[in-house]
Amino acid sequence: METIQKKAEEGVSDELKLVQAAKGGDLEAFSELVRRYDRNIFRIAQHITHNEEDAQDVVQDAFLKAYQNLEQFQGNSKFYTWLVRIAVNEALMRLRKRRNDRTVSLDEDVETDEGSMPREVADWSPNPEQIYGTSELGDILKKTIQGLPPGFRTVFVLRDIEGLSTEETAEMLGLSVPAVKSRLLRARLQLRERLARYFKSKKDGDGTR
Amino acid sequence: MKCTEFLKELSDYLDGKITESLKAELDEHLHWCHECHVVLNTTQKTIEIYRDNQIYELPDPLRNRLHEAIMSKCRHSKPHKKNT
Numbered sequence: 433m434e435t436i437q438k439k440a441e442e443g444v445s446d447e448l449k450l451v452q453a454a455k456g457g458d459l460e461a462f463s464e465l466v467r468r469y470d471r472n473i474f475r476i477a478q479h480i481t482h483n484e485e486d487a488q489d490v491v492q493d494a495f496l497k498a499y500q501n502l503e504q505f506q507g508n509s510k511f512y513t514w515l516v517r518i519a520v521n522e523a524l525m526r527l528r529k530r531r532n533d534r535t536v537s538l539d540e541d542v543e544t545d546e547g548s549m550p551r552e553v554a555d556w557s558p559n560p561e562q563i564y565g566t567s568e569l570g571d572i573l574k575k576t577i578q579g580l581p582p583g584f585r586t587v588f589v590l591r592d593i594e595g596l597s598t599e600e601t602a603e604m605l606g607l608s609v610p611a612v613k614s615r616l617l618r619a620r621l622q623l624r625e626r627l628a629r630y631f632k633s634k635k636d637g638d639g640t641r
Numbered sequence: 642m643k644c645t646e647f648l649k650e651l652s653d654y655l656d657g658k659i660t661e662s663l664k665a666e667l668d669e670h671l672h673w674c675h676e677c678h679v680v681l682n683t684t685q686k687t688i689e690i691y692r693d694n695q696i697y698e699l700p701d702p703l704r705n706r707l708h709e710a711i712m713s714k715c716r717h718s719k720p721h722k723k724n725t
Contacts, residue, residue, distance in 0.1 A: 463712055475697045487697075617651060
């Protein structure tokens with residue numbers, strides 16, 4: 433445990449050094465920061481925009497913006513938290529453009545609790561991942577998460593896929609902690625409901641109860 | 642405890658962020674409510690399945706192209722100075 437914590441602390445101080453060097457114009461240091469987080473930023477951008485071209489643009493623009501505004505990064509939060517916040521804003525902007533819809537925002541998803549009440553309550557087959565091949569499973573997972581409102585899926589991606597804390601997610605998205613928690617619960621329940629249609633066990637899962 | 646009350650606490654239960662006494666109440670509910678038990682298990686599986694099967698990986702050739710593009714843009718761009 434001690435070693436893990438020590439490593440994490442070293443990672444943070446090493447990262448601050450890279451950020452300081454990049455602020456001073458050291459491009460190699462910034463390049464290292466890009467390498468550290470480009471995969472995460474790409475994933476987050478894909479999840480929000482659903483469009484690979486947009487996601488590529490988001491990755492480029494988010495890192496460029498971060499570089500140009502490094503002076504504004506005070507080091508109060510982690511560099512990654514600050515970077516994701518920039519990327520989420522860029523991704524939402526692209527989503528709005530593509531949908532030609534100014535109303536897309538993280539606050540758009542006001543809905544009743546009924547959307548989250550479980551209807552599929554049959555257990556799943558023991559290994560749903562083995563029923564489908566990798567690419568078929570990937571398609572199901574994509575289709576399912578894409579059906580969630582942007583505010584829900586963004587919270588789910590940051591909390592459950594990227595493994596960030598509720599507090600970090602709230603900070604990144606400019607939401608309150610209770611708002612993040614409520615979205616996460618609804619996102620999890622809605623995903624579960626939709627996946628159940630594919631994964632429910634055949635023997636007791638004919639949908640009647 | 643009603644199922645709706647259980648559902649409200651489901652996320653915190655899964656994240657292990659509840660007090661011992663609330664956990665005992667939820668466990669008691671789970672003991673006799675098969676449906677909430679299934680919902681709990683399948684929600685847990687939902688999270689795991691998304692965590693274990695990354696659906697948007699960045700392929701190396703694309704990653705390298707993006708990296709080059711980013712660094713080239715940075716090279717031609719001056720960081721914004723604060724209040725200077």
